[in-house]
Amino acid sequence: MRAPTRWQRRFFATWPVAAAALGGLLLLIYTSVATTSRKAEEIYAQLDQLNSHHRDVESTLRRLRSDVHLSGIYIRDYLLDTDREEAPEYRQRLTELRQNHADNVERLRGLLRRDAAPRVDVLEKRLDEYWQAFEPLFEWSVYEKIMRSGRFLRLEVLPRREAVLDITKDIEQLNNANLGAQRAEVARRLVAFRQDHDRRLWRTLLLGFLVAFVAVVRLRMLERRSEKQRLQAEQAGSEMRLLSQQLVAAQEEERKKLTRELHDHVGQMLTALRMEIGRADRARGPSDLQLAQPIAEAKRLLDTILRSVRDLVMGLRPSMLDDFGLQPALEWHVRDFQRRFVIPVDLTLDGDLDTLPDQYRTCIYRIVQEALTNCARHAHAKNVDVAVRFAGNTLDLTVSDDGIGIERGRARGMGLLGIEERVRELHGTLDVRPRQPRGTALHVTMPVTVPLEEAPLARAAG
Numbered sequence: 001m002r003a004p005t006r007w008q009r010r011f012f013a014t015w016p017v018a019a020a021a022l023g024g025l026l027l028l029i030y031t032s033v034a035t036t037s038r039k040a041e042e043i044y045a046q047l048d049q050l051n052s053h054h055r056d057v058e059s060t061l062r063r064l065r066s067d068v069h070l071s072g073i074y075i076r077d078y079l080l081d082t083d084r085e086e087a088p089e090y091r092q093r094l095t096e097l098r099q100n101h102a103d104n105v106e107r108l109r110g111l112l113r114r115d116a117a118p119r120v121d122v123l124e125k126r127l128d129e130y131w132q133a134f135e136p137l138f139e140w141s142v143y144e145k146i147m148r149s150g151r152f153l154r155l156e157v158l159p160r161r162e163a164v165l166d167i168t169k170d171i172e173q174l175n176n177a178n179l180g181a182q183r184a185e186v187a188r189r190l191v192a193f194r195q196d197h198d199r200r201l202w203r204t205l206l207l208g209f210l211v212a213f214v215a216v217v218r219l220r221m222l223e224r225r226s227e228k229q230r231l232q233a234e235q236a237g238s239e240m241r242l243l244s245q246q247l248v249a250a251q252e253e254e255r256k257k258l259t260r261e262l263h264d265h266v267g268q269m270l271t272a273l274r275m276e277i278g279r280a281d282r283a284r285g286p287s288d289l290q291l292a293q294p295i296a297e298a299k300r301l302l303d304t305i306l307r308s309v310r311d312l313v314m315g316l317r318p319s320m321l322d323d324f325g326l327q328p329a330l331e332w333h334v335r336d337f338q339r340r341f342v343i344p345v346d347l348t349l350d351g352d353l354d355t356l357p358d359q360y361r362t363c364i365y366r367i368v369q370e371a372l373t374n375c376a377r378h379a380h381a382k383n384v385d386v387a388v389r390f391a392g393n394t395l396d397l398t399v400s401d402d403g404i405g406i407e408r409g410r411a412r413g414m415g416l417l418g419i420e421e422r423v424r425e426l427h428g429t430l431d432v433r434p435r436q437p438r439g440t441a442l443h444v445t446m447p448v449t450v451p452l453e454e455a456p457l458a459r460a461a462g
Contacts, residue, residue, distance in 0.1 A: 021211040032200040057175045079149035123167040130160040325354035326361040341376045351390030370415045371399040379403025400441040
């Protein structure tokens with residue numbers, strides 16, 4: 001199957017689709033909210049304008065009525081007042097009221113719609129007639145005030161005042177009717193606004209549902225792919241661990257065979273060769289002095305080869321681990337380590353270690369071997385403590401040093417990885433952490449879940 005191209009990977013990637021969908025959803029939400037807010041503000045402004053306009057008209061009409069009633073009171077007081085000296089003052093007050101009426105009429109003309117102009121014209125005409133009726137009063141004598149005031153008020157003032165008030169009521173009714181019509185228009189716009197808001201809401205919800213559906217489907221696909229890859233990774237890890245365990249087992253078996261070959265064949269042959277050289281040295285005569293030095297050099301070289309083979313055998317797999325058990329093997333290895341690196345090692349062994357199965361003995365020996373090597377090569381330790389304890393069904397191993405220490409999170413080398421693989425094979429746990437005030441502590445815990453073996457016969461016999 002051909003691998004997907006770069007363009008195909010981009011096209012089927014999740015983040016562009018999610019970004020576009022979420023961006024569209026956010027844009028739609030913003031547009032809906034902005035449009036809804038703008039229309040709500042327009043409706044609110046229109047309602048406020050209607051209410052303000054209605055209040056202005058009512059206020060103007062109220063001032064008109066108030067001035068009409070006030071003018072009637074002034075006329076009554078003037079007719080009842082027999083002092084002619086107060087006439088200019090009353091006339092001044094009425095003039096001011098008439099000017100107020102004119103201003104209010106002009107204000108009404110600006111506030112009301114064009115269809116109310118005829119009513120405003122009638123109001124203006126009635127007010128002019130009303131005020132013109134007062135002009136002759138200021139020429140009356142006291143006698144005329146007393147004799148004609150009642151008839152004048154009843155026949156001239158009151159009818160004209162009622163006519164003016166009727167016109168104001170008519171205008172008020174027209175204003176109320178206009179207000180009702182405009183409120184009905186606002187209500188219609190409000191209904192349209194709600195319908196439009198509902199449509200936008202449903203569109204937003206539909207798009208949100210679509211985005212959520214696509215996201216869920218895509219996440220489900222990614223989860224399945226991730227789960228599949230996780231299972232593949234776990235299977236690959238299991239296969240790698242199995243391969244590693246088989247490799248370690250094969251390596252240990254090869255070391256055991258090679259150790260036996262070197263010990264049983266090469267070692268015996270070298271020992272026999274040394275015996276032959278010794279016999280040749282004893283058989284040479286006094287006259288063969290020139291052979292003494294070569295024979296001595298051959299013995300020295302042969303002893304060096306024997307020590308090298310012995311060290312190689314012990315490094316690969318000491319035979320005493322199989323013949324005598326774990327404790328003697330660890331004691332020999334610690335002595336050899338101290339001899340080679342001149343680093344003191346405190347070895348503590350607790351429990352019957354020789355009853356452990358072979359895989360546990362081999363694991364503990366290899367861990368101690370690798371840990372001591374790390375202490376010498378990398379930690380530059382001055383002192384090392386090794387403690388092996390076996391109690392119940394738990395085997396504990398601790399190797400601690402006073403070297404330069406190890407940083408947390410630092411990548412582990414091949415030695416530690418090998419130790420970790422051996423421990424995992426036996427279902428144990430490995431913990432490597434810095435030691436206070438300095439140094440490193442390696443701790444291994446393994447459960448012993450297989451039947452314990454009897455002590456080796458050679459060990460029992462000793």
